[in-house]
Amino acid sequence: MDIQRVGIIGCGLMGSGIAQCAAEAGCRVVVKEADEALLTKGLKRIHGAWDRSVAKGKVTEEQRGGWLKNLSGTLAFPDLADCDLVVEAIPERLDLKLQAFTELDQVLGPAAILCTNTSSLSVAQLSPALAPHRLPRLAGLHFFNPVPMMPLVEIIRTLATAEDTLTALRTFVQKLGKTAVMAPDAPGFIVNRLLVPYLLDAIRCAEQRLATVEDIDIGMKLGCGHPMGPLYLSDFIGLDTMLNVAEVMFDAYGEPRFKAPSLLRQLVAAGRLGRKSGSGFYRWEGEKRMEALPI
Numbered sequence: 001m002d003i004q005r006v007g008i009i010g011c012g013l014m015g016s017g018i019a020q021c022a023a024e025a026g027c028r029v030v031v032k033e034a035d036e037a038l039l040t041k042g043l044k045r046i047h048g049a050w051d052r053s054v055a056k057g058k059v060t061e062e063q064r065g066g067w068l069k070n071l072s073g074t075l076a077f078p079d080l081a082d083c084d085l086v087v088e089a090i091p092e093r094l095d096l097k098l099q100a101f102t103e104l105d106q107v108l109g110p111a112a113i114l115c116t117n118t119s120s121l122s123v124a125q126l127s128p129a130l131a132p133h134r135l136p137r138l139a140g141l142h143f144f145n146p147v148p149m150m151p152l153v154e155i156i157r158t159l160a161t162a163e164d165t166l167t168a169l170r171t172f173v174q175k176l177g178k179t180a181v182m183a184p185d186a187p188g189f190i191v192n193r194l195l196v197p198y199l200l201d202a203i204r205c206a207e208q209r210l211a212t213v214e215d216i217d218i219g220m221k222l223g224c225g226h227p228m229g230p231l232y233l234s235d236f237i238g239l240d241t242m243l244n245v246a247e248v249m250f251d252a253y254g255e256p257r258f259k260a261p262s263l264l265r266q267l268v269a270a271g272r273l274g275r276k277s278g279s280g281f282y283r284w285e286g287e288k289r290m291e292a293l294p295i
Contacts, residue, residue, distance in 0.1 A: 001111065001168040003175070004028060007080035008087050009100050011042025011073070013276075014117055015089035017147025020046045021176045023070040030080055031073045039073045046071065049148065077103040085172065087141055089117040092244045094125060101129035110134070113165055115141035119192055119241075120248040123185050124158045136162035139169060142189060145237065154183040154190060187252040188245075196245055197257040199237075200264070202230030206281070206295060207263035213281050213292040231281040232289060235274035243268050263295060 006022045008015045008031045015031065023029045023046075033039035050067060053059045080086055086104055090096050097116060104114060114130070114137055116123055123140040130138060140156025153173045157166060166182075173180040183189035188196060202220070206213055217229020234242055246260040267273075267280060274280030275287070283290040 001084060001113070001164070003084045003113070003168060003172045005083045006030075006085050006087070007032065007083035008089060009104075010088065010090040011039055011045075012089065013045075013145060014143060014147060015087075016042045016045045017145070018087055018089060018117065018143055019071060020049060020148055021178075023067045025176050027070065027175075029071050030083065031071070032077065032080060033073065033075060036075065039075065043071070043073050078107050080104065081107045081109070083108065083112055085113045085115065085168075087115045087117055092118060092120060092241070092248065094121060097121070097126055098129045101126050105130045105134060111137070113137045113139065113168060115139050115169070117141060117143055119189075120187050120245040122187060122252075123156050124160075127158070127160070135160040137165055139165055140183070140185065140189070141169060141173075142183070142191075144191070151178050152191070153178050153180050155180050156183050156185050156189055158185050187249050192245060192249070196242075196249060199230050199234050199242065200246060200257065200259070200261060203234065203264050204261045206231060207261050213295065235280035235282055235284070235289070237274065238276050239264060239272065239274045239280050240268050267295075 004027055006027045006029050008019045008029065011019065011031045011033045019029050019031050031039065031042060033042060050064045054061060054064050086108065088097060088100050090100060101114065110133065114134065116126060118140065119142060123138065126138065127135055138158060139161045140154065142154040142156065144150035144152055155166060155169050155173065170180050181190060202216055205211065205216055211219065213231050217232050220226050221229045243260050243264055246258055250258040271277055272279045275284045278284050279293055281295065282292050
């Protein structure tokens with residue numbers, strides 16, 4: 001299958017990033033959101049990214065015009081009916097994802113591929129929402145944040161996923177200019193299975209006053225050659241997202257390394273969610289990280 005028409009469910013940070021990359025790769029992209037305000041906000045984020053690229057001389061007005069023509073938004077599932085691929089990128093709640101897949105199962109053609117961008121749930125958990133004939137077209141397609149910059153995509157195969165589905169997804173990922181790795185259908189897949197315990201350990205170290213927030217981040221950045229420290233990265237991901245992923249993985253594996261630290265729960269309860277809320281381990285002004293905050 002040559003994937004030309006792509007649907008995205010959800011236009012938050014991840015959904016808008018996937019939509020942006022697909023439109024830039026020449027796909028016709030339809031983004032579906034729950035309400036007009038969320039849709040407008042998501043599309044504005046994409047348009048803003050393209051405007052900045054033009055202002056910096058990275059792309060031409062003509063290129064931006066072509067990308068704009070490739071992108072549209074909707075509030076209705078039936079507007080995705082002719083998509084070759086639909087990628088779900090809504091919050092990590094199984095009930096919401098099952099509801100979306102139930103709606104998609106009713107409107108999509110039989111050859112359409114359905115993917116979830118979940119970072120922690122098992123892809124097979126979405127199977128009950130689909131008719132049996134559609135299960136070979138179900139897979140995971142896990143992008144990383146920020147999607148336009150991150151070059152990796154995990155493709156997750158269930159026991160029912162067909163080989164031609166995987167081939168089409170590998171080709172699609174390559175079309176986006178990214179690299180695909182095959183991951184098992186187990187919570188966390190490859191990257192988060194290794195990354196999440198590291199981030200949670202860093203939060204525990206901050207909780208236990210091993211060092212300041214800044215020194216923990218500087219130590220790991222310069223000592224291990226990481227592009228950013230673990231607490232900075234946690235803020236960037238979103239501390240509420242970190243908590244959700246930790247809870248899913250702890251439930252799945254029962255290992256202490258996946259247990260959310262008390263400090264993480266306290267920060268989320270206080271509304272300090274990281275970059276998205278303006279405060280977490282650091283204070284944020286939009287996309288700019290400022291000083292570390294007391295913990």
